[in-house]
Amino acid sequence: MNDQTGRAWVFGDNVDTDQLAPGIYIKRPIAELARHCLEGLAPDFASSVSPGDCVVAGKNFGAGSSREQAAEALRHLGVKAIIAQSFGGIFYRNAINFGLLPLICADASSIGNGDILRIDASSGEVFNLTREQNYQAEAIPAHLLQIINAGGLLPYLETRLGVKTKND
Amino acid sequence: MGQTLAEKIIARAAGREHVRPGEIVTCSVDLAMMHDSGGPRRIKPVLEKLGAKVWDADKVVVITDHFVPAVDVQSAEILNLTREWVVAQGIENFYDMQGICHVVLPERGHLLPGMFVVGGDSHSPTGGAFGCFMFGVGATDMAGIVATGETWIKVPETISIDWSGKMPRGTCAKDIMLKLCASLGMDGGDYQVIQYSGNVISSFDMAERMTLCNMAAELGAQTGIVAADNTTLDFIENTIGARPEAQNWHGDADASYRKTLRFDAGALIPQVAAPHSPANAAGVDEQASAKITQAYIGACTGAKLNDLQMAAEVLAGRQIARDIRLLIAPASVRELAQATKDGTLGILLAAGATLLPSGCGACAGYGAGVLGEGDVCIASTARNFQGRMGSKSARVYLGSPYTVAASAIAGEICDPRPFLDGGVL
Numbered sequence: 355m356n357d358q359t360g361r362a363w364v365f366g367d368n369v370d371t372d373q374l375a376p377g378i379y380i381k382r383p384i385a386e387l388a389r390h391c392l393e394g395l396a397p398d399f400a401s402s403v404s405p406g407d408c409v410v411a412g413k414n415f416g417a418g419s420s421r422e423q424a425a426e427a428l429r430h431l432g433v434k435a436i437i438a439q440s441f442g443g444i445f446y447r448n449a450i451n452f453g454l455l456p457l458i459c460a461d462a463s464s465i466g467n468g469d470i471l472r473i474d475a476s477s478g479e480v481f482n483l484t485r486e487q488n489y490q491a492e493a494i495p496a497h498l499l500q501i502i503n504a505g506g507l508l509p510y511l512e513t514r515l516g517v518k519t520k521n522d
Numbered sequence: 523m524g525q526t527l528a529e530k531i532i533a534r535a536a537g538r539e540h541v542r543p544g545e546i547v548t549c550s551v552d553l554a555m556m557h558d559s560g561g562p563r564r565i566k567p568v569l570e571k572l573g574a575k576v577w578d579a580d581k582v583v584v585i586t587d588h589f590v591p592a593v594d595v596q597s598a599e600i601l602n603l604t605r606e607w608v609v610a611q612g613i614e615n616f617y618d619m620q621g622i623c624h625v626v627l628p629e630r631g632h633l634l635p636g637m638f639v640v641g642g643d644s645h646s647p648t649g650g651a652f653g654c655f656m657f658g659v660g661a662t663d664m665a666g667i668v669a670t671g672e673t674w675i676k677v678p679e680t681i682s683i684d685w686s687g688k689m690p691r692g693t694c695a696k697d698i699m700l701k702l703c704a705s706l707g708m709d710g711g712d713y714q715v716i717q718y719s720g721n722v723i724s725s726f727d728m729a730e731r732m733t734l735c736n737m738a739a740e741l742g743a744q745t746g747i748v749a750a751d752n753t754t755l756d757f758i759e760n761t762i763g764a765r766p767e768a769q770n771w772h773g774d775a776d777a778s779y780r781k782t783l784r785f786d787a788g789a790l791i792p793q794v795a796a797p798h799s800p801a802n803a804a805g806v807d808e809q810a811s812a813k814i815t816q817a818y819i820g821a822c823t824g825a826k827l828n829d830l831q832m833a834a835e836v837l838a839g840r841q842i843a844r845d846i847r848l849l850i851a852p853a854s855v856r857e858l859a860q861a862t863k864d865g866t867l868g869i870l871l872a873a874g875a876t877l878l879p880s881g882c883g884a885c886a887g888y889g890a891g892v893l894g895e896g897d898v899c900i901a902s903t904a905r906n907f908q909g910r911m912g913s914k915s916a917r918v919y920l921g922s923p924y925t926v927a928a929s930a931i932a933g934e935i936c937d938p939r940p941f942l943d944g945g946v947l
Contacts, residue, residue: 367709368708368709368799368801370905370907371644371907372887372905372907372908372909372910373907373908373909376887376909376914377886377887377888377909377910378887378892378909378912380559380888381589381596381597381600394908394909394914413709414708414709414742417708417709417742418644418739418905418907419643419644419886420560420642420643420644420646420658420659420660420661421559421560421660422560422564422660422661422662422663425660440709440712441713442713442742443657443713443742443744444644444658444659444660446713447659447660447663448660448662448663451660451662451663451666452662495546497546497674498674506662507662507663507665507666508568508571508572508662508665511572511666511669511670512571512572515572515573515574515669517571517572517573
């Protein structure tokens, strides 16, 4: 993650889980559900987002439902990190559980749509290569970073419970 | 320094004397509740990958409410998977098509003051009405919890919200919550705990307290909580036949709160939230005359027995407007039985309401009663996000059961107060 760059997709405040994972598609496989991710706000998002890209938002990103498909859809589309001024609490946990990097960053509003970002996950530093600015997000506590680095809670628990070895 | 009620419960679950806000602690879970959408359907493959079983089948409650009754083959298969899984895991606390999980859970006596409970649904804060610390998690989190019996939590601060004075006729807990959504915003809870107190809260029955805690989710709080009192203990005693001990489950007098907010109930008027956010709430007069095509009384928030009774007070002897439909999905089978027995249901049906099965239904866009393009609905549910109840172009307003019923009569959003106590016919 440290050396990857990705483009920023910028959204506003209170982006909710019904926008991320609309209820009417919730029974569908994740690949199909993900095609509708954020379609109400950015119709081209799901079809245009590239692996390694970042979602940038204002306050309370992921508000609403506990449905973790909201985080899973972003991961399915290749999003690596979400940089927001704050997160809905359940979504924050779900994002970690799916190996996404949810960064709380007061300066998220300085990032423009399409800016190229590089992120240091361990320090919480965000480098905006387009604007030549650096932002300091709140560092993720070490044991939560372990879950993210493992790729999410499931692979983390697989290792912890001895289901698979580190070389798997 | 003393501790708040939430801090005391978390400390006990973490095996500690004290915890302080901001600490991350690992807690033993007293009870884990899940439903058919985020439950076995998503948890089973995770547990299989981990080679794990549920840590304690007696501490797991499974309730089907999202895809009931099955409306298509996919729903039927999800429900069958759920039924087979609880048998395989030896889970006896399984309630199939008995109503919405947040209402069924206390109705069947699973919540006691001081418990640390997780629910696989965002409206899990509802359980806080019983003096529990109960919060919502996603399915992978839940899988980890049922595999280990533990979860991590960042100890939240507590925000104290006091409502005092006399609630005006025609207002209820739902109006309080919409008012708070407008005042504090959808992130006003900042993933902290909201503890409700004041003489209004003391006078509320358990159903109204459940509405308050339920919609703490709409304030972005981790949970809501009301300290147990005689009302709580009476309810539990009537349910399980024994009176629980609750004296330890109160905040200390010298506990520290992030802030204390005080509201005057006497100034409250019926609230309506405009599309597409509960935070768009304002006095009903601001939205009055907006034409509707559907009125919906349903969900964990707004279709308990007391909610149905509020609607019946307004609808008694009246008819809904000819060009709209009023859909009613009682929150649980037991609540429906009570409403049948006491005459509430008869009033609603005589007024022209359509009865739907007990379940989450159209609130989350899952079941019967979803909205099409251009539909305008007023609902007693908790959230009106764009696209939640169906079409992205549908518009959903939120109001109390009184206000939804009055609007169904008028065919447009209107103030329920003139309809009460022998008002306009």
